[in-house]
Amino acid sequence: MTAWHTPAGQLDPAKVRAAYPILATKPGGRPLHYLDSAATAQRPKPVIDAVSEFLLTGNANPHRGAYTLGSMATDAYEAARTRTATFLGVPATELVMLGSATEALNLVARSWGKGNLSRGDVVLVTEAEHHANLIPWQQVTREVDADLEFIPVDDVTGEILWDRLDGLLKLRPKIVAIGHVSNVLGSIAPLAQIAPQIHSVGGLLAVDGCQAVANMPVNILGTGADFYAFSAHKMGGLFSGGGLWARANLLEAMAPIETGGDMIREVRLRDATFAEGTQRFEAGTPDASGTVALAAACEFLDELGRQQIHDHEVRMLERVLRELPEALPDARILGPKNAKDRAGLVSFSSDLVHAHDLATILDRRGVAIRAGHHCAMPLHEQLELSATARVSVAPYTTDEDLDALFEGLRDARKIFER
Numbered sequence: 410m411t412a413w414h415t416p417a418g419q420l421d422p423a424k425v426r427a428a429y430p431i432l433a434t435k436p437g438g439r440p441l442h443y444l445d446s447a448a449t450a451q452r453p454k455p456v457i458d459a460v461s462e463f464l465l466t467g468n469a470n471p472h473r474g475a476y477t478l479g480s481m482a483t484d485a486y487e488a489a490r491t492r493t494a495t496f497l498g499v500p501a502t503e504l505v506m507l508g509s510a511t512e513a514l515n516l517v518a519r520s521w522g523k524g525n526l527s528r529g530d531v532v533l534v535t536e537a538e539h540h541a542n543l544i545p546w547q548q549v550t551r552e553v554d555a556d557l558e559f560i561p562v563d564d565v566t567g568e569i570l571w572d573r574l575d576g577l578l579k580l581r582p583k584i585v586a587i588g589h590v591s592n593v594l595g596s597i598a599p600l601a602q603i604a605p606q607i608h609s610v611g612g613l614l615a616v617d618g619c620q621a622v623a624n625m626p627v628n629i630l631g632t633g634a635d636f637y638a639f640s641a642h643k644m645g646g647l648f649s650g651g652g653l654w655a656r657a658n659l660l661e662a663m664a665p666i667e668t669g670g671d672m673i674r675e676v677r678l679r680d681a682t683f684a685e686g687t688q689r690f691e692a693g694t695p696d697a698s699g700t701v702a703l704a705a706a707c708e709f710l711d712e713l714g715r716q717q718i719h720d721h722e723v724r725m726l727e728r729v730l731r732e733l734p735e736a737l738p739d740a741r742i743l744g745p746k747n748a749k750d751r752a753g754l755v756s757f758s759s760d761l762v763h764a765h766d767l768a769t770i771l772d773r774r775g776v777a778i779r780a781g782h783h784c785a786m787p788l789h790e791q792l793e794l795s796a797t798a799r800v801s802v803a804p805y806t807t808d809e810d811l812d813a814l815f816e817g818l819r820d821a822r823k824i825f826e827r
């Protein structure tokens with residue numbers, strides 16, 4: 410294949426690492442073993458170069474300048490939207506570029522939700538949702554007096570009980586809002602199976618794709634979703650960036666929740682008419698540099714191969730699932746037992762070592778993992794856990810990173826078993 414692969418066509422993480430300058434740095438004087446890509450992915454050099462190039466040679470305010478540089482900025486921004494749309498398998502005309510997935514999920518709840526929900530209507534989410542796909546629905550259902558209902562999780566493993574969906578669909582939810590991949594459980598939602606079930610009762614399917622798009626092949630149109638939100642910084646793009654795909658007929662009927670420059674057709678002193686399509690939801694100066702970076706991130710992930718990325722990550726997760734119980738025998742692993750049913754991450758707890766202590770001890774070896782509730786407090790409460798430790802992998806994760814993880818886990822065990 411390319412410079413990033415073995416002769417057998419598998420991703421070669423040692424080669425991939427070379428594209429990520431930060432991985433050669435030594436924070437605190439220790440080699441970096443970055444196992445927190447689910448929080449934010451590291452940025453490859455081609456992304457950093459694309460942003461520099463835009464800022465050095467193409468920077469102007471898009472959609473405004475009548476001069477050459479202004480048109481170049483507009484072209485760069487729109488070309489980046491088109492590249493991102495191709496990556497996601499959707500038409501560019503249906504892809505709203507926003508500052509984050511949080512903004513995208515709020516747009517669905519506050520625009521579609523407020524426009525379509527009323528007293529007694531039902532919104533269905535899972536008990537495992539990230540706060541960004543929960544709180545906006547809490548707010549809107551409270552405001553319009555609709556009901557928020559939940560697809561439950563297993564009290565021990567946290568796995569989402571999809572077999573309960575059938576029963577809950579009898580409530581005829583107007584929308585079901587779920588994560589494609591859980592940022593705590595690592596489990597992959599069976600979208601292709603549940604989308605027709607949801608549609609058959611007249612409901613819509615809104616998907617939070619934050620943890621999916623960088624870790625596995627995702628063709629949004631093929632998922633059956635009606636809305637799909639994603640985040641640039643989880644994909645190797647900048648912190649600012651992300652967006653919402655929505656079916657054209659839904660977008661057309663939605664009101665903007667932010668108003669101002671760039672999203673209008675005509676403005677008079679006392680009223681205004683709004684632009685058509687995606688532009689109606691992109692008020693103010695668009696994040697051109699963030700969008701250019703996002704397109705470069707899509708290009709790079711495609712170059713690595715999204716199936717190859719997923720296969721590599723599954724190999725890394727298989728090792729985590731196999732060796733974690735040896736390194737820390739009391740570890741309670743959340744989510745699916747089989748790495749093939751996961752994307753990108755494994756979370757666990759231990760009665761012996763608190764997640765925060767674990768993260769601190771691992772940091773002494775340069776191993777960066779996440780400890781806490783991962784913006785999913787209700788799930789942790791359901792599992793009677795105050796915090797979990799989360800290991801997340803990426804195309805640049807190597808066996809050496811995992812060796813350092815397991816050595817650190819053994820250190821922690823020795824300290825707390827004393």
Ligand SMILES: Cc1ncc(COP(=O)(O)O)c(C=O)c1O
Nearest residue numbers: 509510511539541592617619640
């Ligand atoms: C599943 C999930 N949803 C939503 C978000 C929020 O994304 P953003 O940081 O782009 O607002 C995250 C990020 O942590 C996430 O993991």
